Amino acid sequence: xxxxxxxxxxxxxxxxxxxxxxxxxxxxxxxxxxxxxxxxxxxxxxxxxxxxxxxxxxxxxxxxxxxxxxxxxxxxxxxxxxxxxxxxxxxxxxxxxxxxxxxxxxxxxxxxxxxxxxxxxxxxxxxxxxxxxxxxxxxxxxxxxxxxxxxxxxxxxxxxxxxxxxxxxxxxxxxxxxxxxxxxxxxxxxxxxxxxxxxxxxxxxxxxxxxxxxxxxxxxxxxxxxxxxxxxxxxxxxxxxxxxxxxxxxxxxxxxxxxxxxxxxxxxxxxxxxxxxxxxxxxxxxxxxxxxxxxxxxxxxxxxxxxxxxxxxxxxxxxxxxxxxxxxxxxxxxxxxxxxxxxxxxxxxxxxxxxxxxxxxxxxxxxxxxxxxxxxxxxxxxxxxxxxxxxxxxxxxxxxxxxxxxxxxxxxxxxxxxxxxxxxxxxxxxxxxxxxxxxxxxxxxxxxxxxxxxxxxxxxxxxxxxxxxxxxxxxxxxxxxxxxxxxxxxxxxxxxxxxxxxxxxxxxxxxxxxxxxxxxxxxxxxxxxxxxxxxxxxxxxxxxxxxxxxx
Amino acid sequence: xxxxxxxxxxxxxxxxxxxxxxxxxxxxxxxxxxxxxxxxxxxxxxxxxxxxxxxxxxxxxxxxxxxxxxxxxxxxxxxxxxxxxxxxxxxxxxxxxxxxxxxxxxxxxxxxxxxxxxxxxxxxxxxxxxxxxxxxxxxxxxxxxxxxxxxxxxxxxxxxxxxxxxxxxxxxxxxxxxxxxxxxxxxxxxxxxxxxxxxxx
Numbered sequence: 001x002x003x004x005x006x007x008x009x010x011x012x013x014x015x016x017x018x019x020x021x022x023x024x025x026x027x028x029x030x031x032x033x034x035x036x037x038x039x040x041x042x043x044x045x046x047x048x049x050x051x052x053x054x055x056x057x058x059x060x061x062x063x064x065x066x067x068x069x070x071x072x073x074x075x076x077x078x079x080x081x082x083x084x085x086x087x088x089x090x091x092x093x094x095x096x097x098x099x100x101x102x103x104x105x106x107x108x109x110x111x112x113x114x115x116x117x118x119x120x121x122x123x124x125x126x127x128x129x130x131x132x133x134x135x136x137x138x139x140x141x142x143x144x145x146x147x148x149x150x151x152x153x154x155x156x157x158x159x160x161x162x163x164x165x166x167x168x169x170x171x172x173x174x175x176x177x178x179x180x181x182x183x184x185x186x187x188x189x190x191x192x193x194x195x196x197x198x199x200x201x202x203x204x205x206x207x208x209x210x211x212x213x214x215x216x217x218x219x220x221x222x223x224x225x226x227x228x229x230x231x232x233x234x235x236x237x238x239x240x241x242x243x244x245x246x247x248x249x250x251x252x253x254x255x256x257x258x259x260x261x262x263x264x265x266x267x268x269x270x271x272x273x274x275x276x277x278x279x280x281x282x283x284x285x286x287x288x289x290x291x292x293x294x295x296x297x298x299x300x301x302x303x304x305x306x307x308x309x310x311x312x313x314x315x316x317x318x319x320x321x322x323x324x325x326x327x328x329x330x331x332x333x334x335x336x337x338x339x340x341x342x343x344x345x346x347x348x349x350x351x352x353x354x355x356x357x358x359x360x361x362x363x364x365x366x367x368x369x370x371x372x373x374x375x376x377x378x379x380x381x382x383x384x385x386x387x388x389x390x391x392x393x394x395x396x397x398x399x400x401x402x403x404x405x406x407x408x409x410x411x412x413x414x415x416x417x418x419x420x421x422x423x424x425x426x427x428x429x430x431x432x433x434x435x436x437x438x439x440x441x442x443x444x445x446x447x448x449x450x451x452x453x454x455x456x457x458x459x460x461x462x463x464x465x466x467x468x469x470x471x472x473x474x475x476x477x478x479x480x481x482x483x484x485x486x487x488x489x490x491x492x493x494x495x496x497x498x499x500x501x502x503x504x505x506x507x508x509x510x511x512x513x514x515x516x517x518x519x520x521x522x523x524x525x526x527x528x529x530x531x532x533x534x535x536x537x538x539x540x541x542x543x544x545x546x547x548x549x550x551x
Numbered sequence: 552x553x554x555x556x557x558x559x560x561x562x563x564x565x566x567x568x569x570x571x572x573x574x575x576x577x578x579x580x581x582x583x584x585x586x587x588x589x590x591x592x593x594x595x596x597x598x599x600x601x602x603x604x605x606x607x608x609x610x611x612x613x614x615x616x617x618x619x620x621x622x623x624x625x626x627x628x629x630x631x632x633x634x635x636x637x638x639x640x641x642x643x644x645x646x647x648x649x650x651x652x653x654x655x656x657x658x659x660x661x662x663x664x665x666x667x668x669x670x671x672x673x674x675x676x677x678x679x680x681x682x683x684x685x686x687x688x689x690x691x692x693x694x695x696x697x698x699x700x701x702x703x704x705x706x707x708x709x710x711x712x713x714x715x716x717x718x719x720x721x722x723x724x725x726x727x728x729x730x731x732x733x734x735x736x737x738x739x740x741x742x743x744x745x746x747x748x749x750x751x752x
Contacts, residue, residue: 111574113581175585175588178584180581183580183584186580187575187577187580213584213587213591214587214588216591217589218594220592220595221595221596221599222595224691224695225596228687228691234681234687234691235681235687236599236603236687241609241684242683243603243607244606244608247599247602247603247607251595251599254595
């Protein structure tokens with residue numbers, strides 16, 4: 001409380017008779033984790049809309065077999081920036097927004113461990129996003145978000161270099177964020193909260209932090225070498241100069257496969273916190289879910305080369321990565337079964353948050369199963385670089401991450417803004433989103449199995465019918481954003497006032513007012529029960545009796 | 552709704568201590584986390600180097616022989632500077648600012664000598680940045696490490712600058728001194744690995 005009051009007093013001219021308007025702190029260098037969380041969420045949603053517009057342009061081009069909507073070069077740039085924006089400027093920062101906002105509240109802390117570093121990490125985001133968008137003026141990167149050499153070193157240099165700089169900045173932001181998450185969860189919990197009393201979202205955030213901290217620097221290393229190739233003309237990845245492009249692929253996927261878990265683990269955590277609240281039932285297998293996050297974190301670091309089965313990877317290496325990739329389905333499956341078991345027999349409230357959570361589980365299962373299919377070397381070689389892969393990762397990242405993020409927004413919007421969202425609009429949003437998503441991406445499995453390549457602007461007319469269905473689905477997806485935007489803006493200003501605990505949750509963020517006061521907790525909170533003790537009698541405090549020993 | 556919520560609140564939270572804590576200080580732990588990330592960049596680059604040596608067409612056969620005399624002396628200077636710097640921290644733990652300034656000044660001098668030595672080596676090598684794949688990797692790895700030495704040098708000079716203010720560092724409060732030293736040791740360890748990998752192997 002004191003710091004913020006002092007700051008606003010310092011900056012108000014002549015004695016501070018006029019306090020700074022509340023909204024202005026959201027555009028400044030605030031140290032408050034809640035303000036930074038909102039900054040992350042709103043900024044990343046803005047980029048989600050941009051990424052969505054790029055996707056719409058891609059699908060418009062693909063509505064007909066001919067290349068008639070944009071030039072093929074621009075088409076390449078559109079899907080490149082679509083991927084980059086959605087990954088680096090939407091999903092990763094929006095999960096960072098939730099982690100920033102929720103983790104200190106959930107563990108009873110007043111702020112993150114390093115508030116100023118937190119603000120620095122956020123403020124790297126808007127410049128790098130603008131930088132990336134500005135590349136449209138010079139001919140943007142067009143080698144796909146993977147930016148494989150030699151393709152990436154043959155296109156327009158300026159656009160590619162801007163892409164590299166932007167991703168390096170975003171990576172740095174992600175590393176600084178990760179340092180904060182790890183130290184905060186490790187050191188800032190209220191003393192009464194042991195590791196196994198943490199909400200599952202904190203476990204997931206910890207695993208995310210470790211992954212981002214360990215893997216992002218390797219991408220930075222790859223991009224540094226790539227920029228030397230691009231600008232100076234060295235030949236690290238250029239086979240004609242004696243280099244090896246495969247090394248880039250290894251370094252790139254050493255980050256970018258864990259990046260999938262960086263994008264999905266926090267959402268797993270959110271879902272693990274949302275489902276018990278709206279099912280009014282204790283989470284099934286708390287420790288199994290918590291430790292499987294850590295297991296995914298470590299396994300996630302040793303599966304990257306399954307993206308490279310067709311890159312001349314030797315067979316023994318393929319077998320290792322195929323096996324490791326299939327093993328990672330085990331901790332993921334543990335989570336899915338635990339969520340279903342949590343819902344089983346619960347008093348499920350079908351509100352928007354729960355609908356999106358259930359949508360998440362069902363869609364993610366489809367993406368997970370096609371993931372295991374792709375892990376099998378013979379199948380992967382058959383469908384590599386086809387629309388089957390596109391369908392798979394959109395089921396994981398859209399059906400998974402984005403549905404989960406929406407679920408989190410419906411669940412925590414009352415806490416963050418102090419206003420309730422409109423349920424009717426929420427359900428319309430869910431219905432449109434769910435139908436539009438499946439209409440867009442389910443037919444892509446068939447396209448891929450039939451042999452349609454990804455990243456092409458022109459295709460054989462025999463694929464035309466299915467492509468039209470996909471493009472109609474995209475239209476529906478674009479429309480589905482409208483009720484959400486109306487809902488969010490209208491509710492934020494004029495919605496019903498939210499009570500402190502609208503869903504009767506047991507985690508600590510629900511124990512403070514909505515929105516929470518500046519320093520969260522006037523006194524250190526003591527969790528009176530386990531965060532998932534729903535529908536259970538109060539914990540007995542009498543000492544347990546020793547069991548009779550049979551002789 | 553509000554009444555049920557407030558009764559619920561009393562069950563989940565109990566007031567214990569008055570809220571008067573300063574923000575807890577975890578900066579050293581944060582620095583270690585940062586160094587893990589920094590270390591991973593070097594790990595990535597080292598592994599890339601080994602992979603190039605194993606498979607890249609440009610790095611098969613004999614690699615250019617590197618002169619060992621100058622880099623050897625440089626290594627000795629950099630490694631001993633870590634011990635010199637540690638004397639600085641021991642000094643400030645006894646509240647001896649003069650001692651801190653002496654040992655940190657010596658460290659800065661040794662770091663600068665290392666950088667000058669590396670520059671000299673660069674100008675007298677027979678290959679340039681683009682001569683071969685080995686040359687490119689050599690310059691990028693040593694150059695990237697050199698950047699870190701520069702940054703460590705700036706940190707050391709920063710500590711020296713701040714130590715002119717009396718009482719700025721004391722036996723109980725000297726995070727800056729500690730952080731600069733941890734960073735310097737890190738840069739040192741990376742150099743030892745680099746020296747072994749690039750010059751000896």
